[in-house]
Structures are given as C-alpha cells and as structure tokens.
Amino acid sequence: MSFDDDAYGALTDHDDDARWAYGTGFADPLAGVPTAVPGDVDRAGLTAYCLMLGDDALVMSHRLQQWVTRAPELEDELALANIALDLLGQARLLLARAGEAEGAGRDEDALASLRDAGEFRNVRLAERGDADFAHLVARLLVFSCWRLPLLDRLTASRDPVLAAIGAKGVKEVTYHREYAAQWVVRLGDGTDLSHRRMQAAIDAVLPTAGELFETHEVEARLAAAGVAVDPAQLRPEFDEAMSQVLRAGTLTGSSSAARAGRGRDGEHGPELDEILAEMQELARALPGGVW
C-alpha cells in the first residue's frame, strides 16, 4: 500500500519491513555495503575507534536536537536540525561498523540505546550543555573545526568503510563549520552585549578543547596501521581555522592543553547521564518496540 492511497492504512500496514518503525528497528544503514574487515586490521581496535567517532556524532547530535524550538529564528531551527541529522547519519554508519567489527551481535540500535554512560567513548565536549546560543555556536565551531580535518584524513583509511564515511562527512561538516563560524563572527562583531556574551562563551568552551588532541592508545595503534587518524596531527589546522574566525569576530582566545577527564576512556560528566536518560528511555522501556 502506498502512502498516496491511504496514509492511515499505510501507517499500520507494515507487513514486510520496518518502514514506519519508530524507536528501534530501522533498516541497517550499511545494508549491502561490503562488511569484511581487512585481514590485518585489529578488530577490537577498529570497534573501539568506530565507537569513539560514532559516539562523538551521536551525543553531539542529541545536544543539537535539544535546541530545536529554542533557537532564535526558524532558519536556525532548520539549520540545527539538519546538522543534527547529518551527525546522526554519521553516527549510524559508524556504530553499525563498530557492531560488525565487534562481531558480538550488537547492531547500531543496541549500541546507541543499550549502553551505559561508562561505555560511551565520546569526547566530553560533545556532551556539554549550552548556557546560551553563544555557547552552542562556540561549541559547534570547536567541534567542527576539529572533526572536519579528522574526517578529511580518514578518507585515506585502509578500512574502506571508514574511508567512505570520511569522504561523505567532509562535505557535511564543511557546512556545519561555516554555519557556526558565521554566527560566532556575527555575534562577536555585533553589539557590545553580543560581543561580551560571545567572548564569554569562547572563554568557557575553548579551554576544554585540549582533550580533542590527546592521542588515545587505540588511536595511536590504529593510526600506525593506517586505519585511524592521530588527533594530535589536527592541531595546526584547527588552530588556523579558529584564529581566522576569532579574528573576524574581534574575539580572543587560545585553547589550553588542560585535561578535562578522558571521555575516550568512558569518564564522563553528569551531562551524559542526562542525555542518555532522555535518548534511551523509549528503547529501554520497550526493547525492540516497533509501531
């Protein structure tokens, strides 16, 4: 039955697929993508690495979704929802890849919805709440200035799925970075009040960026094998883009190397518990629910 014939009928008429499923039960985004892991690639390492990049995208996406209905203009609601959707798409691909590499029968739904905070490997930056819109665009700018060169280098990964996710993601995150940068410049170079609040947001967010460039043992091992990206290498490109934006916005700031707890090791703040309580509630209350 097609949607045009009877929209209400179509909603309840899911005989063959989960097209109208909510919560869980979506079709695998990697359906039909060759799933083999190159023979000499360490599967446990690949699993851990895919979780890191996938969790960054998943948690950041959820934080962005929380801004929908709270943004200053309708266009920004659309922009934030679209950016969140791109990141959710990247997360689905990465978590599905993690599940395959792990080989323990966990799919993207299980990994997203049935893990506790201590099993999440996202950087702390992704989970932080935003005090105001300036904090949001500052955080999105830092996140995008870091993720863009990361995905760009991932295109050379020896894992063909990671390379493909990188190639696709670069095009998307280019837009995300531009959106955040234009807001930071507009607020920084705006009124006295907007400048003050934008500077306060940069002062709050940028010092926490140090964790983004700390190389985890898994990243080091996989980077040496040509599979992963060593985040320490991203620093010059990140600094260059950030200073271009801050200069244009008449803002100042430098990121420190200070540690903020290692999200990559599963150490998180109470913010992640809040996010997961909201994000996972339905899937945990009704495991496998489809309607």
Add this chain to the structure above:
Amino acid sequence: MSAADVVATVTDPELPMVTLAELGIVREVRETPDGVEVAITPTYSGCPAMEAIRDDIVSALRDAGFGRAAVRTQLSPAWTTDWISESGKAKLAAAGISPPGAAPRRASGPVPLVLGLRGESIACPRCGCAETERISAFGATACRELRRCPACREPFEHLKEI
C-alpha cells in the same frame, strides 16, 4: 521492460518531480539469475529517505513482475550534485527549485573556510533575476538551502552543490 527501465521510473520521495536515476542516486542495476540487484547511494549520511527509496524500488520491480530484488547501499564514491542529469536539473527548475551549479573542486590541503558571502551567483527560478541572496544554508531537507530574490521578492529553494 528491463529492470533498469523499471528502476528508471521510480521518483524521489522528497523531490517527486525527478526520478532517482536523474538525481544520480541509482548507481547500478544488475539482472542476475537470482533476481535484480540495485545499488543506491545516499545524498547525505543522515538522509531519512533511504528506507523509503529502497522500498519504492523493490515494490516497483515487484509490480513489474521481477521476483527477487535486493537493494544495496553504496557509500563510495560519495554522491555529488554533479551526478544530477540535465533533464533532472530542468525538472527541478520547472518546479521552482533552483538546480545546483558545478560542485566545488578542492585543491589539496585543508578545506578552505568561507566567512561571509560565497562568491556565487544563483539565478531566481521564477523571474530569472541573476543575483539572489541566501537566507540560510539549510532548508527543508539536507540537500536544499533557502534563498530570496530581490527582484520578485519570492523565497525559493536551491539544491546546494556538494
């Protein structure tokens, strides 16, 4: 009708004025003794229409008498608006959606960061005015941006070049 002909009739769920083939989403249609195998590629990582597209292709093939049909996702090479055919672009324009120009080509090195206005001129699909302005880089779907025409004062959508 060959399987490829059948697949060529399936339209996009979000942009029903164009077919999936015209959008460049269909990468391969292969008839094998086991059935038909179709490869499609997502426009954006989070494109929520992928499941619907997969279902539409399978049911079109089933309705045309092809028994088994499988749709596989092909991630690489990543989709680009350069794959939209000339007829697809013409249909988009006729529906009031400004079609994409050539996708940006990037030199090696870091992705350049554009602050302020991009140096692009996009014509209004309604009145033809050559210079229009961007309202937002993000529209109703991931692949479209919102623009406004200073001449006829109408807002319109533009399929952004990627």
